Amino acid sequence: MKKTYVTLLLCMFSLFLSAQSVNFEQFFLDEGSLRMDVFQCGNSDGSHYVFERFVIEPYFGGSKVNLIDPFNYGTNRVKVIDAQTNTLIYSRGYNTLFREWQTTDEARVMERCYEESVSIPLPRNEVYVILEIRNFDGEFEEVFSKLYEPDEMFNTTEQRYVFPVQDIMVNGAPDSKVDIVILPEGYTAEEMPQFIQHCQNLANVFAQAEPFASHINEFNFRAVLAPSEESGVDIPASHIWKRTILNSHFYTFYIDRYCTTRNYFSVKDVAANAPYDQIYILVNSSQYGGGGFYNFYSMSTAGNMSSSSVIVHEFGHAFAGLADEYEEPDNPLALLYNLDVEPWEPNITTLVDFESKWADLVSPGTPIPTPNTNQYNNVVGAFEGGGYLSQGMYRPQRNCMMRDYAPFCAVCYRTLENMIEAHSDHPVSVKTDYVLPEPSLRVCPNPATDFIDVFVNQEGGQAEIIDINGKTVMTVQLDSEVNRVVVSELPNGVYVIRVNGETKKFVKQ
Ligand SMILES: [Zn+2]
Ligand SMILES: [Zn+2]
Structure with missing residues (x-):
C-alpha cells in the first residue's frame, strides 16, 4: 500500500517536472502565433463546437518558458498535444461570454452560437488543439479537438485589420513581460489623440494600484489605433446603436452596466497588430460599466468617475481569474457555482477544501467562518458572502477590489503576483499542489471524418469501436x-x- 503510494507520488512528480520543461524551440517556431476560431453553439443544457479556421498571426506575446499553465483556473481550457509524440506542449485556462450566457433565462428557451478563439505559439509540426469545458463538478472534460497541419493550404495568414500601433509603456521583450494590448471601441479617427490620452491614463492607473504598481516594470502597454465609423457605443435600452469596430453594447444579459461584445473574431483581428497576453478594450463612453473574462478580454469605459476602479477590477477577472466577491443573488451568474465542490476561482471558497485555498494565510485563532464584524477588519479569514451568493460562499477579507473597490485583499494580491511571475522568462515557483491529470486514452480529432488518432500511454492492446x-x-x-x-x-x-477498460466518446461526421 505504502509502496504504491510512493510510486504514485513519483509519477505525479515526474509528470509535473516534464510538464514544466517543454522546450519551446523543439515544438514551436519563433514566428508568431496560431489562432483557432470556433463557434460554440448550444443552450443551458449543453453545447458543441464548430470549427471555423486556423489563422497564423504575426506575434506571440506569451512566456516561452511557462508553456504549461501552472494554474487550474478557468471555465474552459485549451490544450495542445504534439501529434507525433503524444506530448502535452501547451495549455491555458480561460473564460468565455458563452459560458455566462448559458446561465440566463434566454438560454433555457433558445440556442445561440458565440464566437470563440484561442491563440497558441506557432507549432512546428502537426498538433492537436483540444478544447475542454469544466463541468458542474469542477472537472475539465475534452469536448473538441482539431488536427493542425502546417502545410494545409487553408491556414490563412491574411490579416483582416492592419492598423498602426502606438507604444504607451514598453519595458522589455514580449516573452518576459505582461503585454497588454489596448483596443479602442467607439473612437473615430478624429478622436484617436483622445484614445491615446485614455491609454496613458490606463497605464497610470496600473502604475498607482497595487500589486501592479510594485511590478510596473513587468508590464508593456501598446495601443492599436483602430478607428470606428461612429463615436460611442450601443445602449440598447436607450435605442442607441453605433457603428463601431468591435460592436460592443451595454445591457449584456439585460444588466445595465454590463458592457461586452460578442464579436470576438473582430477583437482578435484588431489585437493581432501587437504582441499580447491580455486584451484591454477601452470604450468611448462616460457611462459606468465594463466586463472582464479570464484570458479573454477586459472592457471598461474610459470617461467615468469610477473608471480607474473599474479598470483594475475588470483586469482582476481577466488577468488572474478572480471572482466577484460581492453578493447579488439575482445575478444569473450565481448559477455558475456548485456549493458541493470548491470553485476554481482562487479568491472564493465553499469551505469544502479550504486547505487548497488560502488557509495558509489565516492566523491561528481566527475563527473559520469568520464573523463579519469590525473586530476582523483587515484580517484574513473566511467571510460569508461572495461569488454573488450571500450564503454558502466565503471570501478572504471584509473588503477587496473584487467586492467594493477597496484595495485588493491579501489572497487576490498574492494571486496577481503569481500571475505576473508566470508571464516572465523564468520558470514559475508558484505555490500549487496542482498537477495536470492527463487521460491515458485520448481520441483526436473529435468530431472526426476520415480517421482518428488513438493515443494510449503504453503500446499494445486492442481498441474496440462501439x-x-x-x-x-x-x-x-x-x-x-x-x-x-x-x-x-x-x-x-x-x-x-x-x-483496456477505459472508454472515450467521439463523433463521426
Ligand atoms: Zn466583477
Ligand atoms: Zn479579494
Whole structure:
C-alpha cells in the first residue's frame, strides 16, 4: 500500500517536472502565433463546437518558458498535444461570454452560437488543439479537438485589420513581460489623440494600484489605433446603436452596466497588430460599466468617475481569474457555482477544501467562518458572502477590489503576483499542489471524418469501436502510443472507443 503510494507520488512528480520543461524551440517556431476560431453553439443544457479556421498571426506575446499553465483556473481550457509524440506542449485556462450566457433565462428557451478563439505559439509540426469545458463538478472534460497541419493550404495568414500601433509603456521583450494590448471601441479617427490620452491614463492607473504598481516594470502597454465609423457605443435600452469596430453594447444579459461584445473574431483581428497576453478594450463612453473574462478580454469605459476602479477590477477577472466577491443573488451568474465542490476561482471558497485555498494565510485563532464584524477588519479569514451568493460562499477579507473597490485583499494580491511571475522568462515557483491529470486514452480529432488518432500511454492492446446500439463495429490492434485508425467507412454518428477498460466518446461526421 505504502509502496504504491510512493510510486504514485513519483509519477505525479515526474509528470509535473516534464510538464514544466517543454522546450519551446523543439515544438514551436519563433514566428508568431496560431489562432483557432470556433463557434460554440448550444443552450443551458449543453453545447458543441464548430470549427471555423486556423489563422497564423504575426506575434506571440506569451512566456516561452511557462508553456504549461501552472494554474487550474478557468471555465474552459485549451490544450495542445504534439501529434507525433503524444506530448502535452501547451495549455491555458480561460473564460468565455458563452459560458455566462448559458446561465440566463434566454438560454433555457433558445440556442445561440458565440464566437470563440484561442491563440497558441506557432507549432512546428502537426498538433492537436483540444478544447475542454469544466463541468458542474469542477472537472475539465475534452469536448473538441482539431488536427493542425502546417502545410494545409487553408491556414490563412491574411490579416483582416492592419492598423498602426502606438507604444504607451514598453519595458522589455514580449516573452518576459505582461503585454497588454489596448483596443479602442467607439473612437473615430478624429478622436484617436483622445484614445491615446485614455491609454496613458490606463497605464497610470496600473502604475498607482497595487500589486501592479510594485511590478510596473513587468508590464508593456501598446495601443492599436483602430478607428470606428461612429463615436460611442450601443445602449440598447436607450435605442442607441453605433457603428463601431468591435460592436460592443451595454445591457449584456439585460444588466445595465454590463458592457461586452460578442464579436470576438473582430477583437482578435484588431489585437493581432501587437504582441499580447491580455486584451484591454477601452470604450468611448462616460457611462459606468465594463466586463472582464479570464484570458479573454477586459472592457471598461474610459470617461467615468469610477473608471480607474473599474479598470483594475475588470483586469482582476481577466488577468488572474478572480471572482466577484460581492453578493447579488439575482445575478444569473450565481448559477455558475456548485456549493458541493470548491470553485476554481482562487479568491472564493465553499469551505469544502479550504486547505487548497488560502488557509495558509489565516492566523491561528481566527475563527473559520469568520464573523463579519469590525473586530476582523483587515484580517484574513473566511467571510460569508461572495461569488454573488450571500450564503454558502466565503471570501478572504471584509473588503477587496473584487467586492467594493477597496484595495485588493491579501489572497487576490498574492494571486496577481503569481500571475505576473508566470508571464516572465523564468520558470514559475508558484505555490500549487496542482498537477495536470492527463487521460491515458485520448481520441483526436473529435468530431472526426476520415480517421482518428488513438493515443494510449503504453503500446499494445486492442481498441474496440462501439456504436450507439452497443454493437462492436470495429476492432483494431494498437502497435504504438499513437495509432491512426481509418473511420471513413463508418456511418455518421456517436461512437465509443474502448481500450483496456477505459472508454472515450467521439463523433463521426
Ligand atoms: Zn466583477
Ligand atoms: Zn479579494
